[in-house]
Each structure stands twice: as C-alpha cells, then as structure tokens.
Amino acid sequence: MDPSIPCGTTTVSLSPGEGSKSAKVPHICIVGAGISGLRCASVLIAGGVQVTIIEARDRIGGRILQSDELGYTVDLGPNWIHTSGGNPILDLANATGTPLHIWNEKLQVFDHDGKAVDDETAKRLGELRWDIIEEAMRHSKENMHSINKDDSLGQWFEQRVADMKVSEYDKKVLIGMAEMWGCYIGDSIYRQSLKYTWLEDCCSGEESIVCSSYAAILAETARIPLKSANLLLKRNVVRVSSNENGANGQGITIGLESGENLTFDGVIMTTPLGWLKRNEVAFQPSLPSALREAIISISVGHLEKVYITFSTAWWKAGREDEYPGYTNWVSPKYAQETNPQGWPQEAYDLAAFPAPHSHPTLLLYLYGDCSAYVSNLVHKLSTEEQYRALATFFEPYYSRLPNYDRGSKNCKPAAILATAWRFDEFSGNGSYCNFQVGIESADKHVEALQIGLPHSHIWFAGEHAAPLEEMGTVAGAYLSGERAARSVLEQFSSTLQWSAT
Structure with a gap:
C-alpha cells in the first residue's frame, strides 16, 4: 500500500446492487514493526481490516537485526529458538530453509582459578x-x-x-x-x-541456534504486511489519545514527534516494555491502574552479545570433531584488573556450525552488570578503542582455551563486534522482560497486558504480553501479535460481517 494513502477510516462499497449503502472498514494502527507487529498485521489483513504500521526506526524488525561488519552476517538480536514442538518460529525456520544447529552435549568449564575442569x-x-x-x-x-x-x-x-x-x-x-x-x-x-x-x-x-540469521524468518513474517499494509517508517509516536470518533463510537489519535496527528479506530502497541515504562505519559487519558502496575512491576533485562572472530579456530586444532561447543568461565578470580567483580563468562563456538556457516568465532552472552559495563564501552568509545578495550577485557578467558599462544597472530582477534541495546531507546533500553524478586501477581500483570483495553480500542503485544509458556521469546512476541489481532477482529466482528455482506 502506498504510504501516501491518508490515515483514518476507509469507506468501502457493499455488495452489487447496494451502491447507495456503505460500511466503514476498521482502520487499525500498529505501533512498532517488530515481529509481533508484523504478525499482528498479517492476521488483521487476513480478517479484512485496514492496517497502518508506524515504526520509529528506518527499518522493520525491531531487535531482529543483522550485521555484516565481521565479513559475514550475524544476528545482533535473537538467534535462538528455545522450544521445539508447536513453536511458530521453528515452523518458519523450516519453511524458509533457515539452517539450525543443536550443540553437542560436551562442554568445557574453567573454575574460579582459571583451571580446566575435567570433562567428566x-x-x-x-x-x-x-x-x-x-x-x-x-x-x-x-x-x-x-x-x-x-x-x-x-x-x-x-x-x-x-x-x-x-x-x-x-x-x-x-x-x-x-x-x-x-x-x-x-x-x-x-x-x-x-x-x-x-x-x-x-x-x-530443546534449544536450536540459527546458523545463518533470522533474516529469512523476518522476511516471511513481513511478506503480507509489506504488500498490503500502510508502513510509515521514521515516525516516532509520542501520544496515544482516546476519543469518540472511530468505528463503534471509539477512536484513537496517534500523535507523532513531527507534530502530525493520525486518527484510527484502534491501536495495538507492540512497543517494548522498556518503552512503555519510559513513556507512560504518552497515554491520554492515563492507563488504568492495573496496566500501569503491570508495566511498572515487570522488569526489563539487559542481555548483550559479543562476537570475537579470529583468522582460524586455533582452539580446535587436533579436536575438530569432538571439541565442546560451549565454554563457561565461572566467576574468575584471575582477572582482577579488568573484572574485579568476578562476572562469569560463557562462549559458543561458531566454528562448530556446518559449512558454509562455520566461522572461527566465539559468541559471548553478557547479562546484568557485566552487560552494562561492556555496552558502556561500546557506546562511548570509537571503533578502534572498542577493539582494544574489549580484547583486553576478554583475553583472560579465551587465552585459557587449548593451543593459545600470545605471540601468534592467529590467536589475536581479527575483529570484535558488540551490541549495546541498553542505549537503544526504541528497544526500551534493554532486552527481554523478566520477573525480579519482590514482584507480586506477575501472572496477573501479564494477563492485564494480554487483555489490554478492548473497550477503549487499545491493545498490547510483545514478548511481555506473550502466552505464559513463551514469555520473553521471539515465539512469544509472534504469538502475542496473533492474540492481539484476534481480539481486534472479535471487537469489530459485527462491522466486518456487515461490510462483507
């Protein structure tokens, strides 16, 4: 659909012979073009609803994002599929030919003093x-x-x-x-x-990791919305106001940072939980107490990724077929200068992927205070300074892998790529919801977000509004978009049935 098509309620003709009559097809706004918003749009379009997607970035996908800075494509956001049977993301991976990998059961662990724990x-x-x-x-x-x-x-x-x-x-x-x-x-x-x-x-x-990237999964999810929805990029939403001008007597005005005001019959907010926390005042009138409490009470996690790539997978030399895919350095005492807090580290060996996806790269995941430290380095330093700082920080760990030689060029990182979602306002300055100590009625809080405000024509979707069995996952975000869309279709069922007659 052409982005120049004006927003609002579209009037369509009824069946032949009834040209003097018309019905208003509901026009729904989806805020956010991540995987939950895109899936939501597909379901709404299939149900006969007009859809406009408003996205603050200049691209779709949200935290599903790739980088080619290492010379090959890697995911900066999610790259796991956390469950097997009945997972829509697994189905999409299979349908798009996205290669998956399941790690072998072997792991290597280094104790607090940096000594290798025996394999058994x-x-x-x-x-x-x-x-x-x-x-x-x-x-x-x-x-x-x-x-x-x-x-x-x-x-x-x-x-x-x-x-x-x-x-x-x-x-x-x-x-x-x-x-x-x-x-x-x-x-x-x-x-x-x-x-x-x-x-x-x-x-x-069971867990699988995507060997290539989430790009094909995202493209398939976006296929119908890109063809049939009105997609508005680089539009930052700053206000969501309820009024009485829409279909069924209820309308929503979306205020943009540019000063534009667009009116719809309803809105589905797929913005991350962190965005909702920071933009509570955007809702006019204020959200009910149950929703405000849910948004305040559920926590936002901070997960970051670091890719360290080398010219060759030197750590596997002589053990190519049996080398553990996962390494854990438990709270180190031996890196006092760079890590006095003793933050533990873990890495996955991307050289274990089947060709052509195998790369001499270690993928490290960081959480909490450690992720804050590293993302601050990434955010503040130049690319060259980042490389030196990150190489210095992680050297005490990868240097304990087999065959390490400080004097060898092969053992010096060729490149390092790190994420900094903590500083991404459109990701809610974090990644993944969680439930910290002190929270009460967490399941009720999630339920409040799942239900939203159907009578005010405001709904929510995202991994924080996912089915309880898929909280905090890509599959959960996808399914939450489905759920919200079906709630919208139910709310407007009488209008849609009439317009279809």
Missing part, C-alpha cells in the same frame, strides 16, 4: 545444574502462593547445592555454572524471583 566432572555438573533449575520451576509453579516474594532463584540454588553429597569444590563450581542462567533472563539469578521462576519454563526445553 563438567558434564556431571552441567546435568545437575539443569536438574536443579527444572526442579526450581516445578517448585515455583506448585508453591507459588506460599513462596516469599523476596526469595530468589539464586538462593534456592545455593540451598539445594548445600544439601548435595558432592565435594566442596564441585559445589562451588556448580553454583558458578548456575549463574549463567542470567543469560536467559538478562539479569542475575539473585535478582530472579523464585516465586515466578516458572514463567521462564519456555527456556528449559
């Missing part, structure tokens, strides 16, 4: 870690109403490990390994609510 112990402790986390999820769901709101997943883990009949060394390493659960929620396990740990159950199933 690492595997045993890795299995124990997941057993305890899955037990915490069951305990959380079954005892939600009796668990203290200030209890954390980290406390639960420490208590379970304290009772185990393993060595003190194993206990210490196991707790250190558990801290990497923070990469699933974007924050420390000591800030994660035990009471609502069950809302993260989506991350406990």
Whole structure:
C-alpha cells in the first residue's frame, strides 16, 4: 500500500446492487514493526481490516537485526529458538530453509582459578545444574502462593547445592555454572524471583541456534504486511489519545514527534516494555491502574552479545570433531584488573556450525552488570578503542582455551563486534522482560497486558504480553501479535460481517 494513502477510516462499497449503502472498514494502527507487529498485521489483513504500521526506526524488525561488519552476517538480536514442538518460529525456520544447529552435549568449564575442569566432572555438573533449575520451576509453579516474594532463584540454588553429597569444590563450581542462567533472563539469578521462576519454563526445553540469521524468518513474517499494509517508517509516536470518533463510537489519535496527528479506530502497541515504562505519559487519558502496575512491576533485562572472530579456530586444532561447543568461565578470580567483580563468562563456538556457516568465532552472552559495563564501552568509545578495550577485557578467558599462544597472530582477534541495546531507546533500553524478586501477581500483570483495553480500542503485544509458556521469546512476541489481532477482529466482528455482506 502506498504510504501516501491518508490515515483514518476507509469507506468501502457493499455488495452489487447496494451502491447507495456503505460500511466503514476498521482502520487499525500498529505501533512498532517488530515481529509481533508484523504478525499482528498479517492476521488483521487476513480478517479484512485496514492496517497502518508506524515504526520509529528506518527499518522493520525491531531487535531482529543483522550485521555484516565481521565479513559475514550475524544476528545482533535473537538467534535462538528455545522450544521445539508447536513453536511458530521453528515452523518458519523450516519453511524458509533457515539452517539450525543443536550443540553437542560436551562442554568445557574453567573454575574460579582459571583451571580446566575435567570433562567428566563438567558434564556431571552441567546435568545437575539443569536438574536443579527444572526442579526450581516445578517448585515455583506448585508453591507459588506460599513462596516469599523476596526469595530468589539464586538462593534456592545455593540451598539445594548445600544439601548435595558432592565435594566442596564441585559445589562451588556448580553454583558458578548456575549463574549463567542470567543469560536467559538478562539479569542475575539473585535478582530472579523464585516465586515466578516458572514463567521462564519456555527456556528449559530443546534449544536450536540459527546458523545463518533470522533474516529469512523476518522476511516471511513481513511478506503480507509489506504488500498490503500502510508502513510509515521514521515516525516516532509520542501520544496515544482516546476519543469518540472511530468505528463503534471509539477512536484513537496517534500523535507523532513531527507534530502530525493520525486518527484510527484502534491501536495495538507492540512497543517494548522498556518503552512503555519510559513513556507512560504518552497515554491520554492515563492507563488504568492495573496496566500501569503491570508495566511498572515487570522488569526489563539487559542481555548483550559479543562476537570475537579470529583468522582460524586455533582452539580446535587436533579436536575438530569432538571439541565442546560451549565454554563457561565461572566467576574468575584471575582477572582482577579488568573484572574485579568476578562476572562469569560463557562462549559458543561458531566454528562448530556446518559449512558454509562455520566461522572461527566465539559468541559471548553478557547479562546484568557485566552487560552494562561492556555496552558502556561500546557506546562511548570509537571503533578502534572498542577493539582494544574489549580484547583486553576478554583475553583472560579465551587465552585459557587449548593451543593459545600470545605471540601468534592467529590467536589475536581479527575483529570484535558488540551490541549495546541498553542505549537503544526504541528497544526500551534493554532486552527481554523478566520477573525480579519482590514482584507480586506477575501472572496477573501479564494477563492485564494480554487483555489490554478492548473497550477503549487499545491493545498490547510483545514478548511481555506473550502466552505464559513463551514469555520473553521471539515465539512469544509472534504469538502475542496473533492474540492481539484476534481480539481486534472479535471487537469489530459485527462491522466486518456487515461490510462483507
């Protein structure tokens, strides 16, 4: 649809022979062209609704974004598919021929002193870690109403490990390994609510990583909206006002930073949770207390990624077929100059991908305070300064991999690429919702966002309004767009049925 088509309610003719009659086809605004907004648009278009998508960026996709700065394409945003059966993103990956990879079960772990944990112990402790986390999820769901709101997943883990009949060394390493659960929620396990740990159950199933990128998945999701919706890029929404001028007596005026005011019959806000937190005053009149409380209470995580690429995968030499795909450096004591807080690190070996997607690259995920530190470096420094600072920060970890030689050019990073979503206002200055200690009624808060304000013709979508079994995932964002669209179609069903007769 041509972007020059004016916004508002479109008048269409009814069936032949009734030319003197007309019906108003609902015109719905979707704020945000991420995967939830695009999926929402597809469902609405299929239902006969006119759709305008308003996006603040100069592109679609939201946090689904690629970079070619390393000489090949990598995802700066999500690159995992966290569950298997019934996952629409998995279906899209298969339909688009997007290659997926499942890591081997081998892992290598370096203890607090930087010494390699033997393979058998690492595997045993890795299995124990997941057993305890899955037990915490069951305990959380079954005892939600009796668990203290200030209890954390980290406390639960420490208590379970304290009772185990393993060595003190194993206990210490196991707790250190558990801290990497923070990469699933974007924050420390000591800030994660035990009471609502069950809302993260989506991350406990089989996991695949995309070998190429999410580009084909995004393109397929966007195919119908790009053809049939009115897409307005580089339009920053600053106000959402309810009025009485739309179909069924209710209209919505969207105020843009440019001063434009566009009127619709309803709006679906797919903006990230962090954006809603920072723009509460954009809603006029104010949102009801239940929605305001939900937006305030659910937390925003901070997950960042760092790609460190080399000229060759030197760490695999002699072990190409059996090298572990995952490495964990538990809270290091040996990097006091660069990491006095002892933030743990993890890396995935992208050289394990099948050709042509294999690259001599380590992909590291950072969360919480560590991600804040690194993203601040990325945000403040020039490209050359970033390289030096990041190489210095991560060298204590990759230097412990097999075959490292400080004097070898092969062991010097060829390039480093890091994200800084924390400083992206249109991503809500963060990534992924989570449920921190102190939160009460988290499931009710999510439900409030899922329902929205149908009688005021305002709905919400995004990973923070996802089905409970898919909270904080791309699949959850996609499904939330579906849910919101169906709610809109139900709200306008009588109008749509009349216009179709």
